[in-house]
Amino acid sequence: MKQLKLTGFVIFLFFVPESLTLPTQPQDLGKKFTCDHGVLCVDCCSTIIVFAQYVQEASFEEVEMLVKAMTEYRDKCLVDMTLPVCSKLANDVLLENICALEGLPQKHNFSHCCSKVDLERKLCFFHNKKADAGFLPPLPTLDPEEKCQTYKSNRESFLNNYIYEVSRRNPFVFAPTLLTVAARFEEMTKTCCEEQDKANCFRTKAELVIQYLKASSSFQKNVCGALMKFGLQVLESINVAILSQKFPKIEFKELTSLLEDVSSKYNGCCEGDAVQCIRDRSKVMNHICSKQDSISSKIRECCEKKMPERGECIISSNKDDRPKDLGLREAKFTESENVCEERDANQTIFMAEFLYEHARRHPELSTPELLRIAGVYEELLKECCHTENPPDCYRRAEYKFNETTEKSLKIVQRECEHFQNLGKDDLKYYYIVKLTKIAPQLSTEELTFLGKEMVAALTTCCTLSEEFACVDNLVDLVLGELCGINENRNINPDVDHCCKTNFAFRRPCFEGLEADKTYVPPSTSQDLFTFHTDLCQAHNEELQRKKDRFLVNLVKRKPEFTEEELRSLLADFSNVVVTCCKAEGPEACFNEEGPKVVAKSQAA
Structure with a gap:
């Protein structure tokens, strides 16, 4: 991947599909707003994203209950928009409906958040998020043929389930990014289901979607961490640096005007307010393209493209040329x-x-x-x-x-x-x-x-x-x-x-x-060296992950080990796996060889 593309990701935050535009008033959720190629219903998807990110343990069936509740709310407000509940902001209504789902606050341990109101409630849900999603089961995998059949038979449920699974594993990724990922996933599914070698097609194209999600997630977490830990001024400094490099001919007055739009959206995006995030990011894109002559000479063709392609075009565009008179x-x-x-x-x-x-x-x-x-x-x-x-x-x-x-x-x-x-x-x-x-x-x-x-x-x-x-x-x-x-x-x-x-x-x-001098390692390392025959079924990539985990756990339990001792024990791990997986009785071999590694580590 070229540096251009990578640095593009580092500013992708400012450029999103305008077709995801949503007003902040919840009654307007009844209107149909769509993202890429008109495939996704944003009001439904926003509901799924918010719930899955705030309550990662919730099942898909529980998410569907909330979607149903929000649909009933929307329909009620469409009939009579003068009702008091219809004047509330969308995110507040979503949180109220989450808290109103019978038994769920107690079941998933967020009832303490439901006892709060307004900003305190939103922040409580935000701080409840877990960046490490290791507590969730592995992402479900389907055979390519089964995946294509499921998509064709019930497209909406298939895509909603995908959004749910990705959102709860990426609780800090902004809603527009997740909608873009879902749209790319559907485009990939459509393409690969027409291919003869479906498995290879999915494997190749999925890697690009994963790269986009990882790069987006990393940058968003970084800037939101800056906002949460250091405040708005540090965040604005980041934005000044990025935008000034990308658009070197922009006047300072125009930059400060653009920054007002860019910086104002972060509270909603970082705290998980999907609707506000989508709306504000769209405002940034509109600002850039409406002032393109004074901002950059590299984005004219991008701004002429249909939505949302022009956002991706601007991300991929080169930094503008530095003005010749700029020393x-x-x-x-x-x-x-x-x-x-x-x-x-x-x-x-x-x-x-x-x-x-x-x-x-x-x-x-x-x-x-x-x-x-x-x-x-x-x-x-x-x-x-x-x-x-x-x-x-x-x-x-x-x-x-x-x-x-x-x-x-x-x-x-x-x-x-x-x-x-x-x-x-x-x-x-x-x-x-x-x-x-x-x-x-x-x-x-x-x-x-x-x-x-x-x-x-x-x-x-x-x-x-x-x-x-x-x-x-x-x-x-x-x-x-x-x-x-x-x-x-x-x-x-x-x-x-x-x-x-x-x-x-x-x-x-x-x-x-x-090395951290305050760290006290666990008293026993016996569980570290428990070998099982599942090591023999692991493919190369999975076996490497197991070796990496073994190394981390070894250092955690024996932080005083020298590099030579660590390398020796890691080699022992690999040798035991190779030897025992070739043996007639792998389990018996592991039971015999494993204790030898334990003894060696304890002797060291």
Whole structure:
């Protein structure tokens, strides 16, 4: 995948299908709004998404009960829109109906949220979400022929069930993204059901849908985590950096106008208000295309496309060309005699303009690096504006910026050296061990996922000319996954410090972390070495996942083990599997060989 596509995902958040537009008043849900190719009914789908994300344990039958209740509500309001209940916002009505489902609040342990009202209730449901969906059963799989028959016989139920399963496993993904994923899934199903080799078609096309969902989910969780932990100002700084790089010819006044639309939508999207999220994101797209002449020369053809194709077109478009008269630096921030006075007049606007000017001049820098430079500049002015001669002081700003970037560049170079010197398996081994030692409190599934994501980021970026920005952006997203969205997520003191102290500088902070000294491993490791014949049925990919989980659990139980000891025991695990799966009686072999591995680990 080209860097263009990856960085496109990093700004995909701002560009969505306008055909998903919904007003916020619930009575208007009776109107038929559709997404891609007119295939999905948004009022029904929004209901499914909200319920499945807020109450992940709920069954599909229970979700259908809520859809029925919302349909009855809609029909009632269509008959008489003057009823008091019909003036409420859609998300409030959805939550009220969820709480009104008999016995469900007690069954799924959300009755404490139902005792609250308005914003407190919404936030309670939000904090109830579980990012790690390991408690859910495996995603149901159907034989391709069976899948096609099910789709043809009951398309609506088939698609609704898909939206439900994906939504509850991705509780923080924005509703428009899930609707796009569902639409792509139906398009894939239509295509593959006409193919001779259906299985291969589904396998190939599903990978692209999964990539889109993963990239979208990662970025959305990252920016929502920034909003929840650090507030609106940090979120707006992220938006300034991204939009200024994408649209370098946009005037600052126009940028601030666009930011009002972009930033205002985040509360709804991040808290799971599907209807508000869809509506506000559509507003952003309309704004961009209505002002395209003053925003970008690269999106004219995109804005002429039908909805929702133009959103995808803008995501994939190149960054606009930097204006020819735009120098590498804006002198007013380092050479002017009046910097301190301008800063004091309106510090928020002043810093936003600095970030805008620096970002549009430096497309080669990552979003986190631009935020670090802005942070360094802000601290420098705090120091300089209290000296006798401020201009002499802040004229060294460029030196400070270069120094900051050089430090970040060295981190990326070290990471890409790991990629160059280690094979893919050893690279994953390195990051799984490193991450488990610094954050052993995370689940085994989370740690294996994070290790794989680190490898994917370096594999994608370390061969590109845009290596620095690519690595820094994607690894920062991995750290965003680690830190999580909720402000009350606690892992251990050192990790919490890196996650919660300074959004821009968490990469350098994590770089300095060592094994968690507060961690107390479980008292026994006996269960770690329980081998079963299911290892013999596992295909290569599944067997590798089991090896990764074994490694994580080994480090969790024996964090003091050296790399040589870990590698030796991991090799023992692989050898036992190979030997016993070839034996006439695999179970008996496992029962004999397993204890030997246990004894070796305990002796170490």
